[in-house]
Amino acid sequence: MLNILFAAPEDYWPVYEGLLRDALAAKGIKAKLGTDLPPEEVDYIVYAPNDRLKDFSPFVRCRAVLGLWAGVEKIVGNKTLTMPLARMVDPGLTEGMREWVTGHVMRLHLEMDRHIFGQDGVWRPEVPPLARHRPVTVLGMGALGAACGQALAALGFPVRGWSRSLRKVEGIETFAGPDGLAEALRDAAVVVLLLPDTPETTNVLNAETLALLRKGAFVVNPGRGPLIDDDAMLAALDSGQVGHATLDVFRTEPLPVGHPYWAHPSVTVTPHIASTTRPSSSVTVIAENVARTEAGLPLLHEVDRARGY
Structure with a gap:
């Protein structure tokens, strides 16, 4: 059983919870999902910039941070984020x-x-x-x-x-x-x-x-x-x-x-509406990256810290 923390603006969770559970289940992944899990027990973080999570250092066993946004400029420079980081490349x-x-x-x-x-x-x-x-x-x-x-x-x-x-x-x-x-x-x-x-x-x-x-x-x-x-x-x-x-x-x-x-x-x-992450398609990208990591494969769309994206 994997523990996956959903760390994003509060209004995202009701939209993503069921979709993410289904996408993980389709990959055969058993997971406990939540917005408030003990940091030392978290295996993956699904992340979009929010006011709650700034310090990643307590997440000592976290295998990867999986971004919900295409842009990572708000997180890539965070010195406490030492685990792999993936950005969202979503068909939608x-x-x-x-x-x-x-x-x-x-x-x-x-x-x-x-x-x-x-x-x-x-x-x-x-x-x-x-x-x-x-x-x-x-x-x-x-x-x-x-x-x-x-x-x-x-x-x-x-x-x-x-x-x-x-x-x-x-x-x-x-x-x-x-x-x-x-x-x-x-x-x-x-x-x-x-x-x-x-x-x-x-x-x-x-x-x-x-x-x-x-x-x-x-x-x-x-x-x-x-x-x-x-x-x-x-x-x-x-x-x-x-x-x-x-x-x-x-x-x-x-x-x-x-x-x-x-x-x-x-x-x-226009008010930053050109495109956005679509929950229904982005959860399949998240589930695929969890499955890949568990299988020892490289992340899709992993961020190159030196280049910043």
Whole structure:
């Protein structure tokens, strides 16, 4: 019998309890689940950032911490967390992100806002370019970035992808490293940010990199708020270098009421809803990782502490 601590915001537990029990049982795993188990008896921790668990040192026999979120920036630097850590790569999360990104890129590409919000009696017959004339760059070639890039490529967009280390993704021209970043961004008409939040990715879109984009480019950020230098973005919006920014994530959330993004006519703010972990599919990932660890196999999606994701 394994002891599995569920350490997440309180409103998660009623949703996850039954689903997680069933997923573990389907793997033949007998487990005691709870939100308040003796630390010295815990074998696994299912974790999402919460106010209750900050110190992992009492969990002396814990084999792994299994994250419910794709992002681990709130936990990866915790020095008391010495056991293996896995992040969530969930099919439902990937599907949701692909749908959100595709929808917003198409909205911007087809310039739909002009017609949706321009019902003022003015006939505007301007036709947008075809997708093949509007190159897209996706920053981040992990599971989410690759899925979004391939969906856009299937619609006819020329897609380039960038990551810290080179990854081959079918249908996407990929680049890596500092020199590759400039090449990937040069003349991009749409930029989608799906990088993790690490010291190396902070302000990856700044005055210098924004200047590489095609004049009037669109920026879509469902990744992490610190990926964008906000002052540089606002300046690029004001100058017309960036035509529109659709932003789902921010350095401070909720986005403060007085933040310039709220009132800027060329910014769309969405409240961190691009995608989220789906309980029904994420529990199968958790159960699979417990089963793998018990069988002596490596964790799926284990975090590289040196890289931060």
